[in-house]
Amino acid sequence: MSEQNNQPAELAIPGVADSIELPIYSGNIGPDVIDVGKLTSQGYFTYDPGFVSTASCESAITYIDGDEGTLLHRGYPIEQLADKSDYLELCYLLLNGELPGATAKAEFVHTIKNHTMVNEQLRTFFQGFRPDAHPMAIMCGVVGALSSFYHDSLDIDNPQHRMITAHRLIAKMPTLAAMSFKHAQGQPFIYPRNDLGYAENFLHMMFATPCEEYKVSPTLAKAMDRIFLLHADHEQNASTSTVRLAGSTGANPFASVAAGIAALWGPSHGGANEAVLTMLDEIGSVDNIPEYVRRAKDKNDPFRIMGFGHRVYKNYDPRAKVMQQTCHEVLEELGVQDNPVLAMAKELERIALEDEYFVEKRLYPNVDFYSGIILKAIGIPVEMFTVIFATGRTPGWIAHWCEMIGGNYKIGRPRQLYTGSPKRDFVDVADR
């Protein structure tokens, strides 16, 4: 719980006799916040497009210090979690607040494994999508459609129902993700195998066929698990805020997460990993990089270097460092160290980190810069990249939704600075 400081902020408004006192709250770490909630009763709104200075909620899940390049989940640094933990353990941590003991961990893994199948009727939904449908379009639809299967556990005020839903979502996302891939391939869906690990099972559902088993390499399974782990949560980002906003109306969690998937799709957010590969494809060779760097710096050119820059990190994204290491492990395992795409990525990183424009604006590689290269090397097509981000982010979305619904919350309802026409009288069509 946050603490109120003794000394409030005072806001002096020209023409208003008394200044307005605004309480200041301190969290456990990070900047204090000024509570502007009562400004509306004084006839004012705050104005903060893009919410760059606005804390929309209290949360105890994830902490980011963008200047330092720090990311903590429930207090644990992401580097330690990536090194010593695994994705399902992190899911447990995000949902429950503490790391599980050995028994709790085994039970959690067992529970998730036993929810991996989706209702057979959900398979028929896929027939309605064109074979060339973007898998994110399919995911927006089918995750929302899960709401229609679980009437028995949709009481959002029941903590047990909330937890069952969290488990179902974490368990079924890889199954649905792999189904969206198989649909595009024109191949039969592959059922989950509960004797496999979470990431291993995902790769099995992606690449096995009824006629051929897919032998999952431990290095690739570990890389996949890391990709999920590094994407698991990221504080109040656009998609998580969307899940909270949708959920604040009392919408069910499947519908709220479907809203988050839609928000994640954009190239400024989860779509960036797809955009990185498309960009590297367009650049074509190391020799063309200086021209693209020049374009990125040109104010009149909308081109941006995808995978660079972040709203919060003004330092190296700590996830990008881990991802870079994983990238090398995967390429070594696959024997493709001389990968031309990786060569371009490295050169782009080198130039951008030295270039005055990027240094001055504190634009560093973000998590998406390397994840795309790893996914491509594993054999996952570019259109699936954001689906994999969505799969990894699911525990974060649902943990934030649970935290909000289990606490005190209001419907999210921002205000505006109106710039439209003042009141005017309707003109009949004949007189316009």
Ligand code: CMC
């Ligand atoms: N390439 C070139 N210039 C850039 C870039 C870039 N990738 N990113 C920001 N800038 C410039 C931008 O032009 C602006 O310059 P100026 O001050 O002269 O107008 C300045 O840096 C600040 O940019 P901004 O757009 O105001 O910053 P923002 O915090 O609103 O945007 C961002 C953050 C991530 C949307 C942006 O950096 C970007 O578009 N990056 C490329 C897309 C990308 O990689 N997105 C993935 C984000 S990480 C994954 C996730 O968490 O979802």
